[in-house]
Amino acid sequence: MTAPWAEWDHIVKIDPDKTLVEGETFQDVCATGTDALEIGGTTGMTEEKMARVVEATTAYDIPVYIEPSNVGAVVHREGLDGYLVPVVLNAGDVFWMTGAHKEWARLDDDIDWGSTFTEAYIVLNPDSSVARYTEADCDIDADEVAAYAEIAERMFGQRIVYIEYSGIFGDTEIVRAAADAAEEARVFYGGGIGDYDAAYEMGRHADTVIVGDLVHDEGVDAVRETVEGAKDAKSERADGV
Numbered sequence: 193m194t195a196p197w198a199e200w201d202h203i204v205k206i207d208p209d210k211t212l213v214e215g216e217t218f219q220d221v222c223a224t225g226t227d228a229l230e231i232g233g234t235t236g237m238t239e240e241k242m243a244r245v246v247e248a249t250t251a252y253d254i255p256v257y258i259e260p261s262n263v264g265a266v267v268h269r270e271g272l273d274g275y276l277v278p279v280v281l282n283a284g285d286v287f288w289m290t291g292a293h294k295e296w297a298r299l300d301d302d303i304d305w306g307s308t309f310t311e312a313y314i315v316l317n318p319d320s321s322v323a324r325y326t327e328a329d330c331d332i333d334a335d336e337v338a339a340y341a342e343i344a345e346r347m348f349g350q351r352i353v354y355i356e357y358s359g360i361f362g363d364t365e366i367v368r369a370a371a372d373a374a375e376e377a378r379v380f381y382g383g384g385i386g387d388y389d390a391a392y393e394m395g396r397h398a399d400t401v402i403v404g405d406l407v408h409d410e411g412v413d414a415v416r417e418t419v420e421g422a423k424d425a426k427s428e429r430a431d432g433v
């Protein structure tokens with residue numbers, strides 16, 4: 193099966209706990225040229241907030257995926273394309289590898305496994321909420337990140353390796369190392385993408401560039417630039433994927 197994300201160069205991640213820039217709508221976000229929306233955030237997440245954003249975004253012609261950060265924030269809804277569920281490879285607490293997932297399977301009888309996929313996260317900004325929650329070991333070098341990417345794909349069958357620098361622009365050598373280690377698995381990169389150049393730079397290595405805070409802090413014009421950066425980088429890549 194071709195993965196839904198196979199052609200995604202760029203994703204906007206909407207945090208239901210944050211607002212859009214005044215005067216902008218989800219329709220404007222969808223019109224930036226981004227390939228998909230992920231809805232999720234670490235702190236302040238509730239089912240109500242999630243439901244509100246899902247309802248507002250599924251009205252448009254763009255894939256919408258929930259990225260759950262806890263069991264209570266998952267909603268099921270007509271028009272939703274599916275679920276991209278994090279599994280944090282370098283978490284300090286196994287709850288974030290399998291524990292939350294076990295609880296979700298135990299409590300939710302309506303999981304649609306056909307549209308549920310996992311993202312093998314490697315969390316690398318120690319000051320981010322996600323690093324603090326998961327007690328991630330962020331003090332790892334490019335070799336170790338590459339090895340995580342390798343085992344994610346080869347031992348655990350992961351199809352997405354997500355290099356997560358939430359809040360800061362990451363180390364391109366680390367992203368490159370992950371990309372080199374991944375054979376078929378796609379490398380997602382997120383963190384601190386704020387303009388064309390940043391998206392272009394990470395898009396040279398990662399298959400998909402994710403933009404989060406920018407949509408809430410700066411708005412759709414800035415996001416559109418990053419879409420162009422990611423897409424230009426992709427079209428210039430020798431492997432063409």
Ligand SMILES: CC(C)=CCC/C(C)=C/CC/C(C)=C/CC/C(C)=C/COP(=O)(O)OP(=O)(O)O
Nearest residue numbers: 232233234235260261262292293320321322358
């Ligand atoms: C199995 C289910 C249903 C849930 C568990 C899912 C897991 C393991 C989540 C792990 C870590 C996590 C919270 C991932 C979400 C990724 C994300 C949205 C990160 C961005 O958050 P930050 O930028 O750190 O936080 P804020 O912007 O909310 O402060």
Ligand SMILES: O=P(O)(O)OC[C@@H](O)CO
Nearest residue numbers: 358359382383384404405
């Ligand atoms: O908010 P930013 O820093 O763009 O990070 C995006 C995303 O990777 C967060 O999960």
Ligand SMILES: [Mg+2]
Nearest residue numbers: 358359404405
């Ligand atoms: Mg954030």
